[in-house]
Amino acid sequence: MANAIQLLTLDLDNTLWDVDKIIIRAEQNMRRWLADEAPLSLEHYNQENLPTFRQQVADRFPNKIHDLSFMRTEVLTLVMYAAGYEFQIGRDLANAAFDVFFDGRNQVELFPGAVESLTELSERYTIIALTNGNADIQRAGLSAWLSGAISSADVGKSKPSAEMFHAPLTQFSVRPNQVIHIGDNLIDDVQGAQNVGMHTVWVNLKGSQGPEEATISTNEASDQRGVHKEISHLAQLSSAVAEIAATS
Ligand SMILES: [Mg+2]
Known part of the structure; x- marks a missing residue:
């Protein structure tokens, strides 16, 4: 044996x-949260700008590209800075937005x-x-x-x-x-x-x-x-x- x-x-x-279904719902929850808590960010959180932000994060943290939570939080931070939020406020908003996403990401239907x-x-x-x-x-x-x-x-x-x-x-x-x-x-x-x-x-x-x-x-x-x-x-x-x- x-x-x-x-x-x-x-x-x-x-x-x-089905991960696509879960990610779409988690994104929707997060966008609703952004609309309430960080409305300026929505102008920058879109398909036009996100690839650029992702690339910036990947260039800056090449060792972290497999860490999806880290990558998403850093992208959100760049979104907040682009929207004009100041350093710590932007980072706090990004962390809080990620928490909303992550909550939805873990509400799985087996x-x-x-x-x-x-x-x-x-x-x-x-x-x-x-x-x-x-x-x-x-x-x-x-x-x-x-x-x-x-x-x-x-x-x-x-x-x-x-x-x-x-x-x-x-x-x-x-x-x-x-x-x-x-x-x-x-x-x-x-x-x-x-x-x-x-x-x-x-x-x-x-x-x-x-x-x-x-x-x-x-x-x-x-x-x-x-x-x-x-x-x-x-x-x-x-x-x-x-x-x-x-x-x-
Ligand atoms: Mg798989």
């Missing part, structure tokens, strides 16, 4: 919930089957989030099932980079073939995890065309090819994990 599954790493956005599968799996396995996003597992109500989270903000790189997948291996002292990574994105999740030798479950809720198990290419350097499964509904997740556990 040396290869027994020890850890499940779980993508969040578009794996457990896809059908998520609660049942996470409940079942968390009784047998340690599960952690492995995400390029900035959802907070506590605030999103996931802490009953997940025992931790590693984000691209923590690692300084985003999936599919190997660093993101090495982080949980180091933290939990496990080998790649003892881990199943679960996610919706064929490149960021499936290819990234397979490249380091992890097993994978592709959460393909939209019925996209994808590779057969046999065509998933793995890194020559990994000692063993990971097992790959595909599901079309989250209710199938625990049996997909069980199948991998039985064959690995």
